[in-house]
Amino acid sequence: MYYPKSPFVKCRAVESQLFRRNLPHFEDFLQWLCETPKITTYRVNHLETTTENFANKVRSSSQSFQCTVTTDPNLPEVVFLSKGKKLAKHDPTLKEVIVDKSCGAALLRGAHLYAPGVLAMQSGTKQDEVVNVFADLEGKCKKGTTTEYLSDQKTFIGIGQVKQQRYQIYGDGLDPKGVAVEMVSTVSGVPSIGDLSSTEALLQNLPSIVCVHVLDPKPKEIILDMCSAPGNKTTHIAELMGNQGTIIALDKTESKIQLIKNKVQNYGFDSIKPFAFDSTKSFDETLIRKSALEGPPFGRNTFDRILLDAPCSALGNRPVLADSLTPKMLSSYPVVQKKLFCNAVELLKVGGVLVFSTCTIVEDENEGMVKWALDKFPNLKLVDATPFYGGEGVEGCDLSDEERKKVQRFGIKNRVEDVDSVGFFISKFIKVE
Numbered sequence: 001m002y003y004p005k006s007p008f009v010k011c012r013a014v015e016s017q018l019f020r021r022n023l024p025h026f027e028d029f030l031q032w033l034c035e036t037p038k039i040t041t042y043r044v045n046h047l048e049t050t051t052e053n054f055a056n057k058v059r060s061s062s063q064s065f066q067c068t069v070t071t072d073p074n075l076p077e078v079v080f081l082s083k084g085k086k087l088a089k090h091d092p093t094l095k096e097v098i099v100d101k102s103c104g105a106a107l108l109r110g111a112h113l114y115a116p117g118v119l120a121m122q123s124g125t126k127q128d129e130v131v132n133v134f135a136d137l138e139g140k141c142k143k144g145t146t147t148e149y150l151s152d153q154k155t156f157i158g159i160g161q162v163k164q165q166r167y168q169i170y171g172d173g174l175d176p177k178g179v180a181v182e183m184v185s186t187v188s189g190v191p192s193i194g195d196l197s198s199t200e201a202l203l204q205n206l207p208s209i210v211c212v213h214v215l216d217p218k219p220k221e222i223i224l225d226m227c228s229a230p231g232n233k234t235t236h237i238a239e240l241m242g243n244q245g246t247i248i249a250l251d252k253t254e255s256k257i258q259l260i261k262n263k264v265q266n267y268g269f270d271s272i273k274p275f276a277f278d279s280t281k282s283f284d285e286t287l288i289r290k291s292a293l294e295g296p297p298f299g300r301n302t303f304d305r306i307l308l309d310a311p312c313s314a315l316g317n318r319p320v321l322a323d324s325l326t327p328k329m330l331s332s333y334p335v336v337q338k339k340l341f342c343n344a345v346e347l348l349k350v351g352g353v354l355v356f357s358t359c360t361i362v363e364d365e366n367e368g369m370v371k372w373a374l375d376k377f378p379n380l381k382l383v384d385a386t387p388f389y390g391g392e393g394v395e396g397c398d399l400s401d402e403e404r405k406k407v408q409r410f411g412i413k414n415r416v417e418d419v420d421s422v423g424f425f426i427s428k429f430i431k432v433e
């Protein structure tokens, strides 16, 4: 039996930390975390095309999957794609291809299988042959395996058509690229149309798009994006500002910043200034009247708005097929988040806006951080993280009911019906003095 086999995650770490106060809902929650989001969203670059033009492209690519493509006047740059009715069924007469758990999750979200992601392909598989695709949940399948992979820890993902054979994928000196298996259908029902990202639009989860609307950047402002790579929210900020103003994009990883620099050049976003820098050291109290354009570190009260899209346990990235986080790893995230937050508060101008977000559902990294911030910084005021699409803060957390209503948690229950996306958390503060 391969699928459905849910919840199939090993969530001991999650269980121990996650819903300490809400254990009765734990099974529902685990089930939700294992499922693929029902909606796929694209953010259209209005400097290149219109939402309607791109929606038509998505419609024609997904026609055979019987899904719906819609738009929302309140988020004019977003195209929504629903799940379709075409569901894959395991066919025991077919040969198999094995992928790892993260690749399996991407396929369930509509991606095609690229050559570097092929862990194993049975010998004798021919060009255009139709195959079963499985994900190896325990990470024990050896790269290049030639026979059927016998394990009760593999889960059926879908059916695909081979576009690259074994000899093109495995072998010394090979650098395999391109689509190796074109997915025909998967068990999730998300249309297998690949990633339609281009200069015209970007495949981006709805909460990430909403997050930049919560920040609400305005032309000519000076904005800090503290943890910016791969830069998807940074480019969105630039688009909403009409590329007018300054966006300082920091990330501690040099190679990731190089990719943002390339993106900035290719798209002509000259408002974005990327710097490889550790944002836990981005505030220097000795600096007075230093221009943001000179780069980090910065002095007090430098920025109109700050986005702290923090490093986190990422336990919102559905579908989670298997989880190897330990309680120790989970408890390390709030420590770095607090250091980043302390820098952000100093760098923000009085009257400025700070948005703190994570792509995890772990309470200590979300509502727990908001509670800590409100206690530590009396000069911060929690305000509504509008526009509201996600739900309220989790019940039973340390925030008051009024505070819970101001934050935005994307989960099982959301304020806007039919929003079933990844898990995410957004909070918004204003520095009052």
Ligand SMILES: C[S@@+](CC[C@H](N)C(=O)[O-])C[C@H]1O[C@@H](n2cnc3c(N)ncnc32)[C@H](O)[C@@H]1O
Residues within 6 Å of the ligand: 208, 226, 227, 228, 229, 230, 231, 232, 233, 234, 250, 251, 252, 253, 256, 277, 278, 279, 280, 309, 310, 311, 312, 359
């Ligand atoms: C959640 S991702 C950010 C995603 C990004 N905002 C986007 O939407 O494309 C977190 C990022 O924080 C970066 N990071 C982690 N610790 C950091 C630090 N101390 N200073 C700056 N960046 C850091 C990581 O390299 C990672 O790229």
